[in-house]
Amino acid sequence: MHPAAATPDRHRLLELVVDLAVVRGRVTLSSGREADWYVDMRRLTLHHEGAPLVGRVMRQLTGDLRYDVVGGLTLGADPVATAMLHAAAAGEGFLDACVVRKAGKAHGLQRRIEGPDVEGRAVLVVEDVSTTGSSPLAAVEALQEAGAEVIGVAVVVDRGGRAAVEAAGLEYRAAFELADLGLE
Numbered sequence: 001m002h003p004a005a006a007t008p009d010r011h012r013l014l015e016l017v018v019d020l021a022v023v024r025g026r027v028t029l030s031s032g033r034e035a036d037w038y039v040d041m042r043r044l045t046l047h048h049e050g051a052p053l054v055g056r057v058m059r060q061l062t063g064d065l066r067y068d069v070v071g072g073l074t075l076g077a078d079p080v081a082t083a084m085l086h087a088a089a090a091g092e093g094f095l096d097a098c099v100v101r102k103a104g105k106a107h108g109l110q111r112r113i114e115g116p117d118v119e120g121r122a123v124l125v126v127e128d129v130s131t132t133g134s135s136p137l138a139a140v141e142a143l144q145e146a147g148a149e150v151i152g153v154a155v156v157v158d159r160g161g162r163a164a165v166e167a168a169g170l171e172y173r174a175a176f177e178l179a180d181l182g183l184e
C-alpha cells in the first residue's frame, strides 16, 4: 500500500485536523516567522478520537520502514509517539517511545532522552507539525549523540519541514501536506 494511501482512518483524521486543529488568525511561529493560520495539533493528538487515529495512520504511513523506537522533541511529538506505541501494541508489533527534552535536565539522572535506552536502536523521529524542520532535526541530533540510528522523520502535518530534513539526508514522511488541508 502507498504510504499515504486513502483509508477510512486517514480520511477521518483529515476531517478532525481541519475541524479541530486549524486556527485562523495572526500568530508567531516557533521560528519567529509570522503567519495567518496555525495548526494546533495538540487539540487533535490529545483528543479521544484523534489520538488513536494518529497512531494508526502514522504506523500505516511508516509501515515499510524498520524501527523499534519512536519519539521526538517534546512537547508536540510526545502524544504522536505514544499513540504509535499503543497502535503497535494493539497489533502484532512492539514499539518503544522516547521523549527528547529541549535541554538536558540538571538533576536526577540528567538525561536528555527519556524512556528505554536508545543506544544502538533504530529510531523514527516524529513530530505533530513541522514548518522549518528544526525541531525534528534537533531531535535527530540528540538521538544520534545518544548512539541511536535515526532511520527517518515522520510528521502528521508538513507545513514546510520536508526540505531541511531531506537536505540532511533523511527519509521524510508526512501524513498530510498543506494542500490536503486546503491551506496552500
Ligand SMILES: O=P(O)(O)OC[C@H]1O[C@H](OP(=O)(O)OP(=O)(O)O)[C@H](O)[C@@H]1O
Pocket (backbone or CB within 6 Å): 030, 031, 073, 074, 075, 076, 077, 127, 128, 129, 130, 131, 132, 133, 134, 135, 136, 161
Ligand atoms: O521546528 P519546526 O519544524 O518549524 O516545527 C514547528 C514546531 O512548533 C511546534 O512546537 P513548539 O515549538 O510550539 O513547541 P511545543 O511542542 O513545546 O509546543 C511543533 O510541535 C513543532 O515542534
Ligand SMILES: O=C(O)c1cc(=O)[nH]c(=O)[nH]1
Pocket (backbone or CB within 6 Å): 028, 029, 030, 031, 037, 038, 039, 040, 041, 129, 130, 131, 132, 159
Ligand atoms: O511553526 C510553528 O511553530 C507551528 C506551526 C503550526 O502550524 N503549528 C504549530 O504547532 N507550530
